[in-house]
Amino acid sequence: MLGVRHYKGIAIDLFHGDITEFVCDGMVNAANEALAGGGGVDGAIHQAGGPIILEECRQIGSCATGSAVKTSAGNLPAKAVIHTVGPVWRGGQENEPKLLESCYYNSLKLGHELGFRHLAFPSISTGIYSFPVQQAAELTFQAMRSFIDEFSDKTTIKRITMVLFSRDDHNCYQDQMFQEFSEE
Ligand code: AR6
DSSP states (O other): OOOEEEETTEEEEEEESOGGGOOOSEEEEEEOTTOOOOSHHHHHHHHHHOTHHHHHHHHHOOOOTTOEEEEOOTTSSSSEEEEEEOOOOSSSOSSHHHHHHHHHHHHHHHHHHTTOSEEEEOOTTSSTTOOOHHHHHHHHHHHHHHHHHHHTTTOOOOEEEEEESSHHHHHHHHHHHHHHSOOO
16 A cells, blocks of 8 residues: 655655656656766666766766756656755764755755656665665655745645655655654
């Protein structure tokens, strides 16, 4: 069963699968600061989207950890890719939690500025960058709450989906989502 919650008129839900096949407006990518492409979800997004994405990344140049930038989506089923750079986990004492929250908050803000209705996120930083999944899931929904508290009355965003590649990650995010948002 797929979980869904509503908070101040915005749906928050989960999907178990490949984000490159997920239909949305803004598809968020877990990129690196050089916007150079890479492995994991970044590699999958560039592979499925085609070379236009890397061309535009080169024009932009770089993206600081915690920030977000936008490119076209090429062949992906989205209007744009929002590239954000998660922190590399170095034990938790180097501002990693705040930086991870900034990724979600700034990606949502960019999606809002672009007038999008539906954003899809992968589990940022929890693969190659080694951020512990449970803590990442807690921070994810806290960041969504902060964004919604600030923007719910003025944003076009109506739905935010976490797309989880593994069943274990899906279950972990579902538990945290149910803890953060009770049924309205
Ligand atoms: N759809 C959804 N989720 C996916 C997919 C997919 N197609 N492929 C992988 N994941 P990672 P990071 C999940 O490593 O930790 C890259 O080289 C994966 O199982 O992609 O932020 C970049 O260029 C995991 O749960 O991102 C950076 O250098 C989650 O996506 C670096 O990796 C994030 O794993 C970023 O590392």
